[in-house]
Each structure stands twice: as structure tokens, then as C-alpha cells.
Amino acid sequence: MTRVADRFTDKSCLVTGAGSGMGRAIALRLAAEGGRVTASDVSAPGLEEVAGRAREEGWADRFHTAVLDVADEAAVDSVVAEVISRQGGLDALVNAAGILRAVHTAECTTEIWDRVLKVNLTGTFLVIRAALPALLEAKGAILNFSSTAASFGHPYMAAYAASKGGVSALTQTLAAEYAKAGLRVVAVAPGGISTPMVDALELPADADMKNIMRLMPLNGHFGSPEDLAGLAATLLSDEGRHITGVTIRVDAGTHC
Ligand SMILES: NC(=O)c1ccc[n+]([C@@H]2O[C@H](COP(=O)([O-])OP(=O)(O)OC[C@H]3O[C@@H](n4cnc5c(N)ncnc54)[C@H](O)[C@@H]3O)[C@@H](O)[C@H]2O)c1
Numbered sequence: 001m002t003r004v005a006d007r008f009t010d011k012s013c014l015v016t017g018a019g020s021g022m023g024r025a026i027a028l029r030l031a032a033e034g035g036r037v038t039a040s041d042v043s044a045p046g047l048e049e050v051a052g053r054a055r056e057e058g059w060a061d062r063f064h065t066a067v068l069d070v071a072d073e074a075a076v077d078s079v080v081a082e083v084i085s086r087q088g089g090l091d092a093l094v095n096a097a098g099i100l101r102a103v104h105t106a107e108c109t110t111e112i113w114d115r116v117l118k119v120n121l122t123g124t125f126l127v128i129r130a131a132l133p134a135l136l137e138a139k140g141a142i143l144n145f146s147s148t149a150a151s152f153g154h155p156y157m158a159a160y161a162a163s164k165g166g167v168s169a170l171t172q173t174l175a176a177e178y179a180k181a182g183l184r185v186v187a188v189a190p191g192g193i194s195t196p197m198v199d200a201l202e203l204p205a206d207a208d209m210k211n212i213m214r215l216m217p218l219n220g221h222f223g224s225p226e227d228l229a230g231l232a233a234t235l236l237s238d239e240g241r242h243i244t245g246v247t248i249r250v251d252a253g254t255h256c
Pocket residue numbers: 016017018019020021022023040041042043046068069070071095096097098099100119123145146147148189190191192193194195196197198225
């Protein structure tokens with residue numbers, strides 16, 4: 001693993017969606033840079049795998065896991081409180097938990113719509129709300145996960161795009177609300193990163209593939225979760241101190 005700095009020594013970090021993909025890569029990166037990290041996810045097997053990796057690296061004493069469905073308000077409140085208590089506060093929060101469903105909008109059931117909004121947008125809000133007092137005390141930073149779907153047309157992903165547009169708006173609003181209190185809130189908008197979410201994506205059988213191909217990164221290949229981890233660490237660290245209220249695209253120019 002690339003080790004560029006120790007920007008998180010004595011820092012307390014919580015990452016949701018850390019059992020896979022970009023959340024996993026960021027949790028490991030923050031730990032590699034010295035952080036006390038709790039990796040949380042709804043998937044217990046994903047967490048076992050990432051905890052095993054942390055043990056191999058020798059970080060077991062400061063790398064914990066917590067099974068958590070971010071859409072479960074009571075569970076969010078209790079798990080976030082436990083993390084803050086165990087780690088003695090909270091400096092960095094990453095909201096990477098997310099789900100994607102691709103269907104024709106005419107066939108998007110209310111159930112699909114509600115679940116996508118509940119996990120991606122409400123889940124992000126719930127975790128932030130529970131963590132805010134500790135983050136404000138630490139003058140910490142929040143990194144949210146938006147998507148290029150929020151700004152550009154991603155066919156068959158209406159609920160997902162709406163949820164991610166909400167995440168960008170939430171990011172900007174919180175940044176404005178808490179800037180004077182010293183809390184920074186930023187988002188990344190990935191596009192074309194190879195993770196289980198993208199690799200296992202099921203499109204409608206009659207999907208217009210020409211329209212879908214517009215979502216390919218312009219450099220011709222998918223990125224890896226690690227392509228985001230260094231940027232995430234920089235944004236969350238003191239080196240990101242002059243950056244707040246932005247959503248940064250990490251998509252190899254997909255929509256240039
Ligand atoms: N991969 C991409 O190209 C891409 C593009 C734009 C945005 N994103 C966003 O990046 C974030 C990370 O996604 P990824 O691509 O690494 O996918 P991923 O599927 O590898 O990781 C998402 C993780 O979120 C977890 N999760 C799902 N529902 C949850 C819930 N209710 N509570 C807690 N955890 C839950 C999953 O178990 C999984 O471990 C997501 O928010 C996703 O929407 C990804």
C-alpha cells in the first residue's frame with residue numbers, strides 16, 4: 001500500500017460502506033496514515049475481510065469494525081455513539097455506504113425509490129446528525145459520496161441520481177452552515193470506478209447501450225478504489241483545510 005504521510009496519527013475516523021470498494025480503500029488508507037479507524041458496513045463478511053487486511057498490516061489495535069445499516073436510525077445513533085466513546089471523539093467521517101438500482105423509470109417501484117433514497121441520502125444524513133456534536137468539537141471534516149449521476153444524465157438510474165443530487169446539496173448546505181464553527185464538509189463524485197457496485201450492475205435487458213457507453217471514462221478504462229483513497233485522505237486531513245462545500249469529480253473526464 002502507498003504510504004505517503006502520517007496525517008491521521010491520533011485522529012479518530014469512521015467510514016461507512018467500508019466492507020467493499022471505495023469505503024474499504026479509504027478506511028485502509030486512513031489506518032495506513034496512522035488513524036484510529038472504525039470500518040462500518042451492513043455486510044459482516046465484507047468487514048471480516050477488511051479487518052483481516054488491517055490485522056495483516058499490524059493495525060489491529062486501532063482498527064475496529066461495526067456492522068451498521070445506515071438506514072436504521074436507532075442503530076446509527078447507538079453505533080456512532082459507541083465509536084465516539086471508544087475512539088475518544090471523531091475527527092473524520094466518510095459516508096461511502098450506498099446502493100445502485102438500474103431500471104426503466106416507468107418501472108421504478110416506490111419500494112426501489114424509497115430504499116435507494118433511504119440508504120444513499122437519508123443514511124448519509126442520519127450518520128452525520130449523530131456524529132455532528134463530536135465532529136464540531138474536533139473541528140473535523142466530513143467526506144460524502146455523490147456521483148456523476150447527480151449532474152449528468154445516467155439512464156435508468158433516476159432514484160440513484162436523485163439521491164446523489166441530494167448528497168451534493170446536503171454537502172454544500174452543511175459546509176455553509178458550519179464553516180464558521182471550523183467543520184469542513186466535502187463530497188466526491190466518482191464515475192467509472194471498478195467496484196462490486198459497478199461490476200455487478202444489472203441493466204434492463206433492453207438497455208440502450210449506446211446511451212450507457214457515454215458513462216465510460218474518457219481514458220478508456222475503469223479506475224480502482226485506490227484512485228480515490230489518496231484524495232479522500234488529503235481532503236479529510238489538515239492539508240484540505242481551505243477546501244469545503246465542493247463536490248469533486250473523480251471520473252477520468254467521463255463527461256468532458
Ligand atoms: N463505483 C463507482 O463508479 C461509483 C460512482 C459514483 C458513486 N459511487 C458511490 O461510491 C460509494 C461507494 O460505492 P462503491 O462503488 O465502492 O460500491 P461497493 O458496492 O463496493 O460499496 C458500497 C458498500 O456500501 C455498503 N452498503 C450498502 N447498503 C448499506 C447500508 N444500508 N448500510 C451500510 N452499508 C451499506 C455495501 O455493503 C458495500 O460494502 C457509494 O455511495 C456509491 O454510490 C460509486
